[in-house]
Amino acid sequence: MEYIKIIFEKDSFRFINNESLELFVIGHLLISDVCYSSKKFINWTSDTTQTVTDSNATYLEKKGNMIYIRDLFEEEGPCFGYKIPEFIQMLKEWNIVIKQNPKEILITKDGDCKITIEGIGKLIDLVKESV
Numbered sequence: 001m002e003y004i005k006i007i008f009e010k011d012s013f014r015f016i017n018n019e020s021l022e023l024f025v026i027g028h029l030l031i032s033d034v035c036y037s038s039k040k041f042i043n044w045t046s047d048t049t050q051t052v053t054d055s056n057a058t059y060l061e062k063k064g065n066m067i068y069i070r071d072l073f074e075e076e077g078p079c080f081g082y083k084i085p086e087f088i089q090m091l092k093e094w095n096i097v098i099k100q101n102p103k104e105i106l107i108t109k110d111g112d113c114k115i116t117i118e119g120i121g122k123l124i125d126l127v128k129e130s131v
Contacts, residue, residue, distance in 0.1 A: 001108055001109065001110050001111070002019075002020040002022070002023055002108065002109040003017060003020070003023065003106060003107065003108040003109070004016070004017055004018055004020060004023040004024060004026075004027050004106075004107050005017060005104055005105065005106050005107075006027055006031055006104065006105040006107070007103070007104050008102070008103055008104070013031060015027055020109070021077075021078065022078075022080045022109070023107050023108075023109060023115075025058060025069055025070065025071050025080060026069065026080070026090075026107060026115065027107055028057035028058055028071070029057065029058040029060075029069055030094045030098075030107075030117075031105075032055070032056040032057035032058070033055035033056050033057055033058055034091060034094060035098070036095075036098055036099070037095070038091035038092065038094060038095045041053075041060075041091055042088055042091055042092075044060075044062075045062065045067065045084050045087065045088060050062075051063070054072055055072075056072070057071070057072055057073075058070065058071060058072050059071070059072045061079075062084075065083055065084050066081045066082065066083060066084065067081070067082050067083075067084055067087040068080065068081045069081075069082070086115075090115055090117065093116070093117040094117050097117050097118060097119040098119075100119045100122070101122055102119030102120055102121055102122065103120060103121030103122060104119070104120040104121055105117060105118070105119055105120070106118050106119075106120060
């Protein structure tokens, strides 16, 4: 199973185990572009007038029933494809997890290529520990 962990530290975050380029790009999409609201990206998936979008860290393109994601700064880098319903589900999972203010977020990809997002701990605990 591939995984990447996002650790929140006071005013920043860092990635642990960024051996999977795919999960690293997804992590950047979620933490840098989607942030606390996936609504813009979910709406974009059904917008027939726009086939591409980009933001702080990633470039996304719609082709048929697929969303392709790549690092915004790696034009020749690999693209990772997801069916639109799977992409929307990933955004919904992220929305639930990020609103819980986790101290850590674990993003995993299993042998069936299913991506799962879960929060660990509470960020408020981290703030209390530093006081």
